[in-house]
Amino acid sequence: MLEKFFREIGLTKGVHVIIHASFKKIHSVWRVNTPKEFLSALMNFIGENGSIMIPAFTYNFKKKDGTHPFFDKMNSISQTGILSQEFGKMPGVIRTSSQTHSFYLWGACQEISEFNNPKSPLGAHSPLEWLLKNDGTALLVGTDFTSFSFIHYLEIYFNLPWVNEFCWDENNVLPVGVTEDYETPLVEVPGCSKGFNNITNYLLNNRLIAITKYNGLDYHSIRLREFLQLTEGFFKNNFQNLLCNDTSCKCCQSRRQKLKMKVI
Numbered sequence: 001m002l003e004k005f006f007r008e009i010g011l012t013k014g015v016h017v018i019i020h021a022s023f024k025k026i027h028s029v030w031r032v033n034t035p036k037e038f039l040s041a042l043m044n045f046i047g048e049n050g051s052i053m054i055p056a057f058t059y060n061f062k063k064k065d066g067t068h069p070f071f072d073k074m075n076s077i078s079q080t081g082i083l084s085q086e087f088g089k090m091p092g093v094i095r096t097s098s099q100t101h102s103f104y105l106w107g108a109c110q111e112i113s114e115f116n117n118p119k120s121p122l123g124a125h126s127p128l129e130w131l132l133k134n135d136g137t138a139l140l141v142g143t144d145f146t147s148f149s150f151i152h153y154l155e156i157y158f159n160l161p162w163v164n165e166f167c168w169d170e171n172n173v174l175p176v177g178v179t180e181d182y183e184t185p186l187v188e189v190p191g192c193s194k195g196f197n198n199i200t201n202y203l204l205n206n207r208l209i210a211i212t213k214y215n216g217l218d219y220h221s222i223r224l225r226e227f228l229q230l231t232e233g234f235f236k237n238n239f240q241n242l243l244c245n246d247t248s249c250k251c252c253q254s255r256r257q258k259l260k261m262k263v264i
């Protein structure tokens with residue numbers, strides 16, 4: 001059943017794919033009992049010449065008051081969902097070394113070193129860049145664009161005016177990743193993603209994508225190269241819409257100030 005889904009949404013053997021998915025929703029549609037069942041089916045379908053990449057972000061930033069927990073590659077629990085956590089336990093999966101934005105990797109994408117820890121965690125030299133260069137695909141299942149990390153990559157790619165503004169200052173953190181024995185100074189630290197669904201609306205309104213459902217479950221299967229082309233106009237002319245409308249979001253409010261936009 002899962003194989004049929006993978007085939008019908010355009011995945012093929014040897015594809016390089018990043019997954020953003022809600023296991024709860026996958027379970028409710030397919031009655032898949034464990035994340036492992038879903039992931040094994042995907043691994044079998046894609047094969048080791050392809051790739052599976054899942055964010056395993058832990059946000060281990062240095063705290064101003066020194067109270068930060070350290071990133072520990074073996075033990076730090078991924079904050080990006082149960083599917084990610086379980087993927088990390090599967091045989092043959094490795095984890096990159098970014099203290100804030102590590103990735104679990106399986107298959108051909110392991111040519112990215114497990115020591116990958118770029119100063120721009122989701123920009124140049126990150127696993128997302130590898131995926132774009134290798135004509136990768138993002139699969140979103142039961143999640144929306146707020147979890148689509150590649151949009152952060154595009155913020156940097158299109159050099160949006162705020163990419164070098166660290167916007168988590170108010171949260172007692174610094175743009176530095178921390179492990180017990182070393183620190184990594186960071187640039188282009190990703191900000192808030194709550195406004196990312198405005199890209200979905202832009203694409204739908206301009207009929208560049210359609211709403212895609214499978215057995216009642218929302219999904220998007222997106223070739224990154226194609227997504228970059230489709231959203232170029234948005235990133236050049238409408239990028240302010242990436243900032244969210246939550247008045248308590250200090251990150252987006254500080255970015256508005258930087259742009260001299262009206263603070264909401």
Ligand SMILES: [Zn+2]
Pocket residue numbers: 192193194195243244245246249251252253
């Ligand atoms: Zn925000």
